[in-house]
Amino acid sequence: MFRLRLIVIATTMALAACSQQPNGAATSPATAASTAAASSAAPAATAMTSNPFFSASTLPFQAPPFDKIKDADYQPAIDEGMKQQLAEIEKIANNPEAPTFENTFVAMEKSGVMLKRVLAVFGAVTGANTDDALQKVQEDEAPKLAAHQDAIYLDSKLFQRVETIYNQRDTLKLDLESARLVEVVYKDFVHAGAKLSDADKAKLKDLNKEESTLSTAFTNKLLAATKDAAPVLDDKAKLAGLSDAELAAATQAGKDRKLADGKYVLTLQNTTQQPELQDLSDRDTREALFNASWNRAEKGDANDTRKTIERLAQIRAEQAKLIGFPNYAAWKLDDQMAKTPETAMSFMDKLAPAAVARAKREAADIQAQIDKDQAALKQPSFKLAPWDWNRYAEEVRKAKYDLDESQIKPYFELDNVLQNGVFYVANQLYGLTFKERHDIPVYQPDVRVFEVFDKDGTSMALFYCDYFKRDNKNGGAWMDNLVAQSKLLGTKPVIYNVTNFSKPAAGQPALLSFDDVITMFHEFGHGLHGIFADSQYPTLSGTNTARDFVEFPSQFNEHWATDPKVFANYAKNYKSGEPMPQALVDKMTKAGKFNSGYGMTELVAAALLDMNWHMLGADAPLQDADQFETAALKKDNIDLSYVPPRYRSSYFQHIWGNGYAAGYYAYLWTEMLADDAFVGFKDHGGLTRENGDRFRAMILSRGNTEELAKLYKDWRGQDPSIEPMLVNRGLKDAPKK
Numbered sequence: 001m002f003r004l005r006l007i008v009i010a011t012t013m014a015l016a017a018c019s020q021q022p023n024g025a026a027t028s029p030a031t032a033a034s035t036a037a038a039s040s041a042a043p044a045a046t047a048m049t050s051n052p053f054f055s056a057s058t059l060p061f062q063a064p065p066f067d068k069i070k071d072a073d074y075q076p077a078i079d080e081g082m083k084q085q086l087a088e089i090e091k092i093a094n095n096p097e098a099p100t101f102e103n104t105f106v107a108m109e110k111s112g113v114m115l116k117r118v119l120a121v122f123g124a125v126t127g128a129n130t131d132d133a134l135q136k137v138q139e140d141e142a143p144k145l146a147a148h149q150d151a152i153y154l155d156s157k158l159f160q161r162v163e164t165i166y167n168q169r170d171t172l173k174l175d176l177e178s179a180r181l182v183e184v185v186y187k188d189f190v191h192a193g194a195k196l197s198d199a200d201k202a203k204l205k206d207l208n209k210e211e212s213t214l215s216t217a218f219t220n221k222l223l224a225a226t227k228d229a230a231p232v233l234d235d236k237a238k239l240a241g242l243s244d245a246e247l248a249a250a251t252q253a254g255k256d257r258k259l260a261d262g263k264y265v266l267t268l269q270n271t272t273q274q275p276e277l278q279d280l281s282d283r284d285t286r287e288a289l290f291n292a293s294w295n296r297a298e299k300g301d302a303n304d305t306r307k308t309i310e311r312l313a314q315i316r317a318e319q320a321k322l323i324g325f326p327n328y329a330a331w332k333l334d335d336q337m338a339k340t341p342e343t344a345m346s347f348m349d350k351l352a353p354a355a356v357a358r359a360k361r362e363a364a365d366i367q368a369q370i371d372k373d374q375a376a377l378k379q380p381s382f383k384l385a386p387w388d389w390n391r392y393a394e395e396v397r398k399a400k401y402d403l404d405e406s407q408i409k410p411y412f413e414l415d416n417v418l419q420n421g422v423f424y425v426a427n428q429l430y431g432l433t434f435k436e437r438h439d440i441p442v443y444q445p446d447v448r449v450f451e452v453f454d455k456d457g458t459s460m461a462l463f464y465c466d467y468f469k470r471d472n473k474n475g476g477a478w479m480d481n482l483v484a485q486s487k488l489l490g491t492k493p494v495i496y497n498v499t500n501f502s503k504p505a506a507g508q509p510a511l512l513s514f515d516d517v518i519t520m521f522h523e524f525g526h527g528l529h530g531i532f533a534d535s536q537y538p539t540l541s542g543t544n545t546a547r548d549f550v551e552f553p554s555q556f557n558e559h560w561a562t563d564p565k566v567f568a569n570y571a572k573n574y575k576s577g578e579p580m581p582q583a584l585v586d587k588m589t590k591a592g593k594f595n596s597g598y599g600m601t602e603l604v605a606a607a608l609l610d611m612n613w614h615m616l617g618a619d620a621p622l623q624d625a626d627q628f629e630t631a632a633l634k635k636d637n638i639d640l641s642y643v644p645p646r647y648r649s650s651y652f653q654h655i656w657g658n659g660y661a662a663g664y665y666a667y668l669w670t671e672m673l674a675d676d677a678f679v680g681f682k683d684h685g686g687l688t689r690e691n692g693d694r695f696r697a698m699i700l701s702r703g704n705t706e707e708l709a710k711l712y713k714d715w716r717g718q719d720p721s722i723e724p725m726l727v728n729r730g731l732k733d734a735p736k737k
Helices: 008-015 035-047 070-092 101-109 114-129 132-153 156-171 176-191 198-229 244-256 285-293 306-323 328-335 341-376 386-401 405-411 414-430 512-530 552-560 566-571 582-590 596-614 625-635 666-683 689-700 709-714 725-730
Strands: 433-437 448-453 459-468 479-484 496-500
Touching: 035 070, 070 101, 070 114, 070 132, 070 156, 101 156, 101 176, 114 132, 114 479, 132 198, 132 414, 132 496, 156 176, 198 306, 285 386, 306 328, 306 512, 306 596, 306 625, 328 596, 341 386, 341 596, 414 433, 414 512, 414 552, 414 566, 414 689, 448 566, 459 512, 479 512, 496 512, 512 552, 552 566, 552 666, 552 689, 596 625, 596 666, 666 709, 666 725, 689 709
Parallel strands: 459 496
Antiparallel strands: 433 448, 448 459, 479 496
């Protein structure tokens, strides 16, 4: 997932970062203040200059000086950053000279340097290493940041200049990227309400402020709810089936909570299903773990998120109506590849029936396995429930393919997958090499830093990876920038990947499931999109694309995890170094599409939930979250009792806290792009430097510098087809050759 940190990131990306005087201080139109006023402000100004965010970092690539940054530094830096940027924007808006591309669009691209600097780091630490103090800053700053965004996008003088250039764009002889910048920024202003009356702008500002406040509250409530809901057990027998490594992790989690000896904690990840459900043999424990996950944010306590999301959905519908759209989804998809929610829904309608049909066939096999097991135990059988699926699906896989997850994990040691899998592909396709840096400060001891070198040996980026889950880390996996690339600003990319893999006990290897391996390749695909960014303007750089395009490079990179040449290079036993035996590889290959009906159904169900929430009109009453969810799944014929959505509404962080509202379908849409793209690669020789260099030049380096559908078609030679996706995801038989 590419993570959108805060609502104001839309501003800091679209209006990039603040140009400063040589000494780092912004000059505001208000500098004609009295000597007394200037004198009284001196102590604050002096304190600000010692803030680590005040000036660009002196570390390589302007990497954040985490060894110098304290929690207390963020809030004053955010406030000062907003102050500086507004002064810059005011100067642009009130420029007495006629608007030009340079004095309007380029000037805006140079605005907000300090704000962007602090928000990039703040987004990283609040996502992956937060604490009470940082959460308080989030809550305090969220409404201010929303108001800051409005102050820019709803400035009528500024928009007048933007609109003037937009109307003149065909006569200005702009280069391709500059012309694209004009179109993108103009549309951003219109979508943000720039054309509204003053009265409607005031209404929109109030709604934006409330939405930002509630979105931040949702994120913080969910983090607390997820931590609090983690089951605590004191009977080791109830954990039968867990591996030694999983038991050690559960023990360590109890120690981390400072619980008494003999207490085991099953830490929750953000998805509905939990990894331990596959291994736990005690059905009561499985049910308790599933329910802890399913009900984590619905306990009627301070961390219950339902009232928050009900109001968020209502606010978003009201925002869309003000802007002139029938619903929030229509508003947000207007600048996406899909263009309309109807197109996105039609696309998912082609997937849902096939996914559900396959899931039902898989359920029948699983029920038969349950019946067989219970008969062997001379016990009555039971009806398949969500907490049974993963365990008995694993038994079916063993029976059908003689494949056991425990056989596989020893071949997927984390560092080996990273070095000889993820980095190996980047080298084979693009010529990249990586060198670990131990001299770059990090925000948490588990974080590693690598310097990235181009094919000619040029140093081009830094890559941070933070792979292990913690109580103070948001669930899921994501990529983002600590420093974004821009030739205009002279900055090179500093990228990070975050996941939530189980941390092994001290001295033990970090062994991954194959799903974890895919996650590593996925997030590094986002990383490559950022590393190869080669744009003039920060607004158009790297991953600053439409949601239903941004997941394409990451989904595409997943395919290399199963490429025979790549797989053979990293799938090696962590003890012996021996490659995975061919017989086991063959079993994995045959089992590759196993359980795909379940996986696609839970994903489509979540995407449909998202779209249903955001297709509500402003005249719809306040919803009851549970009733709405049940009715939506039933309406879309995807309400299988044993296949719950990947995310329940009440813990759907993507759409309520991470900027993917009305955009979760993008994972499916970009699977279509990725599967179609991989066919194109295979048709031209697969894992070759020629293919990689062409993909880098025509896709990965281009960001949002051209209409994305055209970008794809120019590279692929045709529009994307859904057929490779249906075949690759096991929803349709491959055509006979």
